[in-house]
Amino acid sequence: MVPIESMFRLLVFTILLASVKFSTTEQFDVDEQISDVNPNDGTIQKYVEEQSKGWIEQGDQRQPKVNVKLELTKLNISHAWDSSWPTKTRQLGSVSAVSFDNNGNVVVFHRGDHVWDGSSFNYDNVYLPRSKGPIAANAIIAFNRKTGEVSYEWGNGMFYMPHGLTVDHENNVWVTDVALHQVMKFSANNRTKPELILGTAFQPGNSLKKFCKPTAVACLPDGDFFISDGYCNARIIKYSRTGERILSWGQNSFSGHAFDHAPRNFFAIPHALTLATDLGLLCVADRENGRVQCFHTDNGTFHSQYHSGIVGDRLFSVAYAPINGGQLYVVNGPLLGHSADNAVLGFVIHMQSNKVIAKFGPNDGVFENPHDIIVTPDGNEIYVAQYAPNIAFKFMSKTPATSNAIKTFPNNSALKPSVTLDNNTMTSSETSELETTATDAQASQQILFIIGLFISFICITLFAVWVIRRRKLDSRNRRRHAWDFPTVKTDFKLGNLLERKRGFEKLDQEASDEEPNSSTNALLSSAQFA
Incomplete structure (x- = not known):
């Protein structure tokens, strides 16, 4: 028997x-509890191979076999450009960042007469035109969301090469300067002197006290904050309210090992950050990998990732709106040295379905070099910073959303929205079904x-x-x-x-301050200056 x-x-x-x-x-x-990988141990090669294999086995859609041109024509245009905003009386330099303050103004960070080009940094990432001095103009300007007039401005003589800007729930302003290799916090009551400075001025590094071209900051409601560092180090660092380091994760997919598809926790320039506090997530624009990676805010473990062949292989910024279960708003960038069908646009990604559901651009056309993006919590207004030509764009929803999204700015000003979309921005065949x-x-x-x-x-x-x-x-x-x-x-x-594989050890938080030799400079030199 x-x-x-x-x-x-x-x-x-x-x-x-x-x-x-x-x-x-x-x-x-x-959720997959993937711990940080120590770059100095002997498991890195095995980790890369296993993660790359796992990505492919789980249905890698980084290069889906789709007709990009055809799929782009199927997407509805969700938002229209308001070309009258902001005022034309104020000239801007390269606009690198945009955020909301607690009064609903749109705050932009621009570079004045400073330009990031091939002569700005040497191969050791040291800023060269230091003798030129800081930007003479006010680098931070707030525009009224409705009228586009200047509400206030400040920041002259402080910055050399602006990159990221975030206004937190207490109206503190956080900025990153890639020339100074520093992150600064300005309190709501004092815009002339930083309350907190992290990093050593003009000294790039990869240590507890030094950054190398940090890109962005995201702040939690309890005061803890995250820094993406950045062009050289490709790591995310979490700090306490007082600036004490809590944890760090991330490896550089520009260096060490070559693979077709970057595994989780690897970055090729973590370029922008956004918080989805209702989901407990920090989402990162992984620029040269053309994807968004989301991590748990409490421990930094991997949660999910979002990539589409429609968006392409360069994704510059991401924002989040708490509508329809969570939507990401993203802007991509032109491909370097390639002739591709991908258009430089803004896209809305529905997180639950992991689908691109809408697109937008100036005059229903395309951008040239978008750099940063924010969105109102209800998804009705989108603002995009572009560094060449120097423009701050405003987009209004063609079909204003009426949802249960959080609508007050003070508690959500630190949430940088990403490509998101409500039901009205979907294609007609999907609208009633989403x-x-x-x-x-x-x-x-x-x-x-x-x-x-x-x-x-x-x-x-x-x-x-x-x-x-x-x-x-x-x-x-x-x-x-x-x-x-x-x-x-x-x-x-x-x-x-029930036997399962064991995870990896977390990164050593007590690492020495000694700086390793950089092996990524030659590779990074091919990336577009932004």
């Missing part, structure tokens, strides 16, 4: 398979899976009965069959089915 123990094993395995299936189909349940498709499809899949399990079990049982009856009939014959002889029993251990 067929051993009952074998049937029991099969039943247990089927039940476990079902439980795993259901746990992975829950909304946003894509809200119901995810839940209905999930329920249908679960029901079908359960039915399939029961049918499979019944078939297996019937087959076992048939085998038993056949063996009884055959036993009357003189010839003996191999399966008539007893088999060797083995111990069944349920724990063997």
Whole structure:
């Protein structure tokens, strides 16, 4: 007879398979506790290989086989450009960043008469035209969201090469300067002297006290904050409210090992940050990998990633709006040295479905060099900073959303929205289905899976009965069959089915201040200056 123990094993395995299936189909349940990788240990090569393989096995869509031009024509244009905003009386330099203050003004960070080009830095990432002095004009200008007139301005004689700017929930202003290799915090009551400075002026490094071209800051409601560092180091660092380092993660996919698809926790310029506080996530614009990676804000572990062949392989900035289950707003950039079908546009990504659902651009056309993006919590207004030509864009939703999104700025000003989109920005065939498709499809899949399990079990049982009856009939014959002889029993251990691989160790938080030799300068020199 067929051993009952074998049937029991099969039943247990089927039940476990079902439980795993259901746990992975829950909304946003894509968490994988991937710890930080120590760049100095001997597991880095194995880590890269395993993560790259895992990415492909899980359905890598970094280069989907789609007709990009055709797919772009299918996307609805969600927002229209307001060409009258801001006032034309104020000339801007290269606009590198944009944020909201607590009064709803749009705050831009621009470079005045300073330009980042091939002569700005040497191969050691040291800023060369230091003798030119800081930017003489006010580098920070706030515009009224409605009228476009200047509300206030400040920051003359302070900055050399502005990059990122964020206004937090307390109206503190955080900036990054890639020439100074510093991050500065200006309190709401004092815009003339930084309350906090991190990094050493004009000294690039990779240590506890030094950055190398830091790019952006994101602040949590409790005062903790994140820094993306940046062009050279490709790491994310979390700090306490007082500036004490809590944790760090990230590796540079420009250096060390070559692979077609960058694994998780690897960055090719972490260029911008946005917080999805309602989801407990920090999302990073992984620029040269053309994707957004999202991580848990409490411990920095990987949560999810978003990439589309429609967007392309360069993604400059990301913002978030808490509508329709979470939407990301992103801007891409021109491909270097390639003739591609990808257009330089803004895109809206629906996080639950991981689909691009809309597009936008000036005059329903394309950008040239967009650099940063923000969006209002209801998704109705989008602002884009462009560094060449020097423009700050305002876009208004063609079909204003009426949702349960958080609408007050003081508690959400630190949330930089990303390519998101409400139902009205989707293609006509998807508009009425977005809200119901995810839940209905999930329920249908679960029901079908359960039915399939029961049918499979019944078939297996019937087959076992048939085998038993056949063996009884055959036993009357003189010839003996191999399966008539007893088999060797083995111990069944349920724990063997539950065995999982162990994660990696976290990065050493007490690393020395000694700076390693950079091996990425030649590779980084090919990246566009931004």
